[in-house]
Amino acid sequence: MTKRPETEGGPDTGEGQGHVDPVVLEAMQLALDDEDRIGLVRQLHEMHPADASDTLEQLSSDDFAELIGLLGDDFPASVLVELRDEYRAVAVEMLSDRTITAVLPDIDSDDAAALLEDVEEDRRARILEELDPKDRATLQQALDFDEETAGRLMQREFVAAPEFWTVGHTIDHARKTGDGLPEQFFEIYVVDPGFKVLGAVSLPLLLRTPREVKLASIMAGIKAQITTQMDQEEVAFLFQKYSLASAPVVDDAGRITGMITVDDMVDVIQNENTEDLLALSGVRSADGSDTVWDSVKARAPWLGINLFTAFFASGIISLFEPVLSAYVALAVLMPVVAALGGNAGGQALTVTVRAIAEREMEGAAARRAIRRETLTGLANGMIFALGVGAITLLWFGNVTLAGTISIAILATFVWGGFAGIMVPLVLQRLGVDPAVASSVFLLTLTDTMAFFSFLGLATLVLL
Amino acid sequence: MTKRPETEGGPDTGEGQGHVDPVVLEAMQLALDDEDRIGLVRQLHEMHPADASDTLEQLSSDDFAELIGLLGDDFPASVLVELRDEYRAVAVEMLSDRTITAVLPDIDSDDAAALLEDVEEDRRARILEELDPKDRATLQQALDFDEETAGRLMQREFVAAPEFWTVGHTIDHARKTGDGLPEQFFEIYVVDPGFKVLGAVSLPLLLRTPREVKLASIMAGIKAQITTQMDQEEVAFLFQKYSLASAPVVDDAGRITGMITVDDMVDVIQNENTEDLLALSGVRSADGSDTVWDSVKARAPWLGINLFTAFFASGIISLFEPVLSAYVALAVLMPVVAALGGNAGGQALTVTVRAIAEREMEGAAARRAIRRETLTGLANGMIFALGVGAITLLWFGNVTLAGTISIAILATFVWGGFAGIMVPLVLQRLGVDPAVASSVFLLTLTDTMAFFSFLGLATLVLL
Numbered sequence: 052m053t054k055r056p057e058t059e060g061g062p063d064t065g066e067g068q069g070h071v072d073p074v075v076l077e078a079m080q081l082a083l084d085d086e087d088r089i090g091l092v093r094q095l096h097e098m099h100p101a102d103a104s105d106t107l108e109q110l111s112s113d114d115f116a117e118l119i120g121l122l123g124d125d126f127p128a129s130v131l132v133e134l135r136d137e138y139r140a141v142a143v144e145m146l147s148d149r150t151i152t153a154v155l156p157d158i159d160s161d162d163a164a165a166l167l168e169d170v171e172e173d174r175r176a177r178i179l180e181e182l183d184p185k186d187r188a189t190l191q192q193a194l195d196f197d198e199e200t201a202g203r204l205m206q207r208e209f210v211a212a213p214e215f216w217t218v219g220h221t222i223d224h225a226r227k228t229g230d231g232l233p234e235q236f237f238e239i240y241v242v243d244p245g246f247k248v249l250g251a252v253s254l255p256l257l258l259r260t261p262r263e264v265k266l267a268s269i270m271a272g273i274k275a276q277i278t279t280q281m282d283q284e285e286v287a288f289l290f291q292k293y294s295l296a297s298a299p300v301v302d303d304a305g306r307i308t309g310m311i312t313v314d315d316m317v318d319v320i321q322n323e324n325t326e327d328l329l330a331l332s333g334v335r336s337a338d339g340s341d342t343v344w345d346s347v348k349a350r351a352p353w354l355g356i357n358l359f360t361a362f363f364a365s366g367i368i369s370l371f372e373p374v375l376s377a378y379v380a381l382a383v384l385m386p387v388v389a390a391l392g393g394n395a396g397g398q399a400l401t402v403t404v405r406a407i408a409e410r411e412m413e414g415a416a417a418r419r420a421i422r423r424e425t426l427t428g429l430a431n432g433m434i435f436a437l438g439v440g441a442i443t444l445l446w447f448g449n450v451t452l453a454g455t456i457s458i459a460i461l462a463t464f465v466w467g468g469f470a471g472i473m474v475p476l477v478l479q480r481l482g483v484d485p486a487v488a489s490s491v492f493l494l495t496l497t498d499t500m501a502f503f504s505f506l507g508l509a510t511l512v513l514l
Numbered sequence: 515m516t517k518r519p520e521t522e523g524g525p526d527t528g529e530g531q532g533h534v535d536p537v538v539l540e541a542m543q544l545a546l547d548d549e550d551r552i553g554l555v556r557q558l559h560e561m562h563p564a565d566a567s568d569t570l571e572q573l574s575s576d577d578f579a580e581l582i583g584l585l586g587d588d589f590p591a592s593v594l595v596e597l598r599d600e601y602r603a604v605a606v607e608m609l610s611d612r613t614i615t616a617v618l619p620d621i622d623s624d625d626a627a628a629l630l631e632d633v634e635e636d637r638r639a640r641i642l643e644e645l646d647p648k649d650r651a652t653l654q655q656a657l658d659f660d661e662e663t664a665g666r667l668m669q670r671e672f673v674a675a676p677e678f679w680t681v682g683h684t685i686d687h688a689r690k691t692g693d694g695l696p697e698q699f700f701e702i703y704v705v706d707p708g709f710k711v712l713g714a715v716s717l718p719l720l721l722r723t724p725r726e727v728k729l730a731s732i733m734a735g736i737k738a739q740i741t742t743q744m745d746q747e748e749v750a751f752l753f754q755k756y757s758l759a760s761a762p763v764v765d766d767a768g769r770i771t772g773m774i775t776v777d778d779m780v781d782v783i784q785n786e787n788t789e790d791l792l793a794l795s796g797v798r799s800a801d802g803s804d805t806v807w808d809s810v811k812a813r814a815p816w817l818g819i820n821l822f823t824a825f826f827a828s829g830i831i832s833l834f835e836p837v838l839s840a841y842v843a844l845a846v847l848m849p850v851v852a853a854l855g856g857n858a859g860g861q862a863l864t865v866t867v868r869a870i871a872e873r874e875m876e877g878a879a880a881r882r883a884i885r886r887e888t889l890t891g892l893a894n895g896m897i898f899a900l901g902v903g904a905i906t907l908l909w910f911g912n913v914t915l916a917g918t919i920s921i922a923i924l925a926t927f928v929w930g931g932f933a934g935i936m937v938p939l940v941l942q943r944l945g946v947d948p949a950v951a952s953s954v955f956l957l958t959l960t961d962t963m964a965f966f967s968f969l970g971l972a973t974l975v976l977l
Contacts, residue, residue, distance in 0.1 A: 254717040294777040314757040332864035346890040382845035401795035427809040
């Protein structure tokens with residue numbers, strides 16, 4: 052997403068820079084209520100496209116749809132590209148084939164592919180048909196790659212030069228090509244006659260090197276070899292690790308076919324982070340534009356699993372009905388063991404899931420972490436066994452009860468720490484995303500331990 | 515962190531690209547065991563600094579310290595800069611003043627400031643004293659800015675040119691300046707005689723524009739006005755929103771004083787994401803190198819608060835001892851209400867915290883979200899009231915009990931959805947980070963509702 056109109060004039064310098072301006076939003080709402088087509092178009096063009104899209108996303112879904120219907124072909128392409136997936140899908144759905152066809156050649160191929168992702172098969176074929184053959188072929192190739200791969204993310208526009216070119220010749224050539232160059236690029240790829248990448252020359256290096264020097268003698272090696280099939284998460288990891296601004300993408304034969312820039316990776320990183328965070332809370336997806344029904348669909352499945360694990364825990368409790376009938380204090384206290392133990396385990400789980408995502412949980416590091424988490428469980432377990440025991444003793448004045456809950460806390464904490472790291476590690480080994488399924492397993496394990504240890508021990512010593 | 519040695523030769527193309535190679539790690543461990551100084555230095559120099567630092571971070575803390583002790587002044591500066599904070603602090607602690615002093619002028623000013631952050635006051639003064647006056651002044655200024663602000667993050671190295679320069683003159687000047695230019699930059703800032711930023715010319719634009727064109731006539735406006743005091747999170751938000759590769763940083767008078775590049779922002783984004791994720795689970799900080807004691811310190815405080823909220827919930831349960839004594843089934847079932855209600859609320863909470871972090875919870879969007887979350891709670895509440903009621907009826911064969919738990923589930927879900935969005939929104943209004951304190955408040959609220967509604971209703975209808 053590197054193509055941007057160049058906004059003239061100074062930026063706003065206020066505190067709320069980059070945030071939606073309520074005054075602008077209200078003006079837009081008013082213009083919409085008045086069906087003031089021209090006013091709306093002017094407003095959208097006056098704003099930076101990123102600001103325009105953010106403002107539009109503040110409208111209710113109905114108002115947004117109304118606006119798209121009102122503007123039709125006058126809806127600015129630059130804003131369309133900036134919209135969040137859900138809003139863009141709505142807009143693309145409503146806009147005419149003609150508008151979409153007109154927009155596609157003006158935007159980078161990665162943005163164009165993202166736009167067409169939302170379009171149903173038949174219509175997509177129709178729209179592709181309308182494009183000129185070169186644009187069509189480029190776009191079709193991009194769409195042939197799986198979603199969330201480097202091939203889908205990359206843009207086809209990049210700058211390559213043979214190794215025998217000099218700095219001067221390269222600059223002259225760039226000047227001659229002019230608008231044929233991509234809007235934004237950070238390095239020039241040096242290629243052999245078969246388009247294999249030999250190295251890269253950063254633009255600052257190109258600028259500061261004497262004209263007669265050959266590219267081959269100043270190029271640097273490529274730090275990360277990115278192939279078209281590589282998963283976007285892996286690409287983001289490499290960008291981050293090697294602080295890349297851009298990287299060439301090569302096909303199976305090692306030929307350069309595209310380029311990925313860091314600004315696209317920033318979006319990928321944010322999305323992957325959001326996915327992990329939501330998955331840990333049992334939410335499948337979330338967006339500000341979700342309807343209630345979307346939210347229910349995204350959340351009910353995990354609650355459904357939780358329904359069974361909760362009743363499983365109840366089943367364990369019911370095994371101890373005799374002691375619960377005799378000592379109602381146990382019913383009062385058992386949620387304390389479950390809550391604290393579950394939270395201690397959840398802490399270990401979150402730390403582990405994050406470390407896995409940041410590739411810090413490999414080999415020796417994993418073994419050390421298992422030891423650390425179990426010992427942390429033991430240490431916190433001792434601290435909170437004492438605390439919970441003391442409060443119980445003060446409250447119920449029963450030493451046996453206090454001793455029982457203390458031991459149960461200790462056992463649940465150690466178990467929680469161990470399970471908190473083992474569950475995600477094992478899931479990862481099995482090829483399951485540890486962020487998605489870990490929580491439900493962990494809570495079942497800690498609940499089981501909490502109720503078994505507390506009520507089981509109570510049965511032994513109190514009955 | 516834009517300064518990088520240019521590695522020659524091809525990249526590895528294997529699957530595990532960018533991951534720590536176990537063979538390399540073992541070789542390093544062996545060399546360390548043999549105290550093979552020269553072998554270690556060679557190994558570290560042969561790797562990309564990012565790979566070298568990742569490999570070193572796989573060593574145990576003791577081994578890492580031993581290695582630093584062994585290598586001393588031969589420890590490569592490029593690797594030092596790449597190490598994670600905790601490891602870097604250990605290394606800086608062990609290395610001599612002379613080594614640190616020698617390293618500082620070779621690295622970008624933002625990296626140098628980060629390095630000195632770890633150093634205690636006295637020693638820092640001593641090291642600064644050793645630098646030449648220009649380097650010292652630059653570094654001292656960077657350190658004078660608060661941590662996590664743009665001033666601390668920015669590098670002092672940037673390229674600025676007056677508006678009347680032509681493209682040709684600018685390129686010639688860059689070539690003459692040569693190594694005096696920053697290693698990496700993406701645009702040239704056009705400034706007036708008072709060093710106020712008038713606009714920016716991207717390097718691709720510079721390359722493709724005829725030599726005689728003036729910078730003033732091709733420069734684009736600055737999209738985001740970043741001041742030295744701006745919080746790094748705000749800076750990251752602007753980089754993301756406007757897909758910036760770099761941005762100038764200006765002082766109070768609007769004069770350019772530095773530059774921030776996107777690769778530094780990627781690190782900030784990752785760190786902020788990690789913080790939010792961990793905070794939601796009640797972990798203050800986490801790192802692979804943490805000792806057990808560090809982990810306990812990072813986690814015990816939240817468990818301590820949870821101890822009191824858990825006993826608060828127990829207190830509520832104890833209000834209903836009569837009905838619990840009479841119907842042990844209530845004790846068996848009450849964790850189901852608490853667990854499901856807590857999870858439903860937690861889902862709403864996570865979605866809200868994420869939306870706040872991504873600046874999608876402002877004005878009209880917040881109002882719509884409150885409605886959506888409450889209705890989602892109602893919808894899921896009805897679904898799970900039916901499910902839990904049915905299972906309870908099958909299990910206990912008691913219609914009144916089944917009806918009671920159904921109503922309690924419904925009430926807790928609606929309340930959980932509402933509280934799940936209101937708690938973080940209110941905390942945000944109060945200026946508290948919603949990621950940090952939300953969970954504990956929410957669980958207290960849902961537990962209270964779960965136990966009150968279930969046991970309270972049971973008292974009314976069963977006793």
